[in-house]
Amino acid sequence: MNDPEPPPSFLHQTYPSAAKGLADSRKHAISPQTASPSYHLAFADEAFLLRDEMRGVRLQLEFQKADLIQIDQEIESTIVVFGGARVPDPAVAQARLIEAEAVLARAPDDEQALAGMERARRMVATSRYYEEARELARMASTTCQLNGHCHFVVATGGGPGIMEAANRGAHDCGAKTIGHNIVLPHEQEPNPFITPELCFQFHYFALRKMHFLMRAKALICFPGGYGTMDELFEALTLIQTGKIDPIPVILVGRTFWNRVIDFEFLVAEGMISRTDVDLFRMVETGAEAWNEICTFYSLPS
Numbered sequence: 001m002n003d004p005e006p007p008p009s010f011l012h013q014t015y016p017s018a019a020k021g022l023a024d025s026r027k028h029a030i031s032p033q034t035a036s037p038s039y040h041l042a043f044a045d046e047a048f049l050l051r052d053e054m055r056g057v058r059l060q061l062e063f064q065k066a067d068l069i070q071i072d073q074e075i076e077s078t079i080v081v082f083g084g085a086r087v088p089d090p091a092v093a094q095a096r097l098i099e100a101e102a103v104l105a106r107a108p109d110d111e112q113a114l115a116g117m118e119r120a121r122r123m124v125a126t127s128r129y130y131e132e133a134r135e136l137a138r139m140a141s142t143t144c145q146l147n148g149h150c151h152f153v154v155a156t157g158g159g160p161g162i163m164e165a166a167n168r169g170a171h172d173c174g175a176k177t178i179g180h181n182i183v184l185p186h187e188q189e190p191n192p193f194i195t196p197e198l199c200f201q202f203h204y205f206a207l208r209k210m211h212f213l214m215r216a217k218a219l220i221c222f223p224g225g226y227g228t229m230d231e232l233f234e235a236l237t238l239i240q241t242g243k244i245d246p247i248p249v250i251l252v253g254r255t256f257w258n259r260v261i262d263f264e265f266l267v268a269e270g271m272i273s274r275t276d277v278d279l280f281r282m283v284e285t286g287a288e289a290w291n292e293i294c295t296f297y298s299l300p301s
Contacts, residue, residue: 066211078215153175159191217297223252248281
């Protein structure tokens with residue numbers, strides 16, 4: 001009879017961990033040889049890992065770090081919320097309008113002051129989407145994060161605006177919530193409502209977008225700019241081409257989306273098919289978006 005295979009715990013005990021190997025490697029005497037970069041363990045050699053030729057390894061590390069942490073945190077599925085970083089909290093928007101009105105009052109003939117006030121007024125109207133995103137996240141989190149299960153965990157790009165609002169809605173009810181931040185030339189700080197253990201930072205946009213969709217059960221897009229458009233169209237393209245299974249894609253704010261993107265024109269020009277318009281739904285509120293998701297998955301709303 002063959003001996004049974006040793007349990008994994010036994011294998012782990014007999015094979016030294018990388019952490020132990022690193023600690024042991026630092027016990028050597030200092031000499032020209034041990035001081036040389038060639039002597040450093042490869043996985044602990046930052047200069048080596050940052051070489052252009054090691055990009056493939058860095059891509060793998062960036063994928064696996066976020067994936068393993070989400071496995072450790074038992075994240076089973078997510079709802080991804082995209083939207084503009086410049087959409088403010090309504091209270092902040094109102095304060096900015098008051099300030100802009102004061103600037104204009106001091107210089108009523110100043111064209112820049114007038115334009116600033118008009119922008120501030122529009123932001124007051126747009127700020128309603130902040131509250132809608134916050135309410136959507138609250139509804140999803142209170143419905144699906146029950147008894148320790150981590151279904152439909154709200155995930156965002158981790159920044160301000162709509163991203164902050166969605167993370168905040170989940171945070172309001174004590175639920176886990178994810179932020180996939182990205183390194184940018186201008187510093188981006190993660191918003192304070194992300195669960196610290198689920199606050200990630202990516203170097204590669206491609207890996208960040210992959211993690212947005214890997215566990216996604218729905219994608220909700222609020223008004224936003226280039227980044228929001230990029231993320232929306234990548235998801236629609238992947239669904240259209242069968243690279244990912246269909247999931248609810250919901251655009252919040254009909255007036256905004258119908259003005260920004262003329263989908264009917266794309267159909268008329270033959271650039272997309274009529275059925276491609278069915279890949280998404282348009283709604284007005286976060287509650288309507290949540291109802292669409294509940295209908296798709298037969299969840300209690």
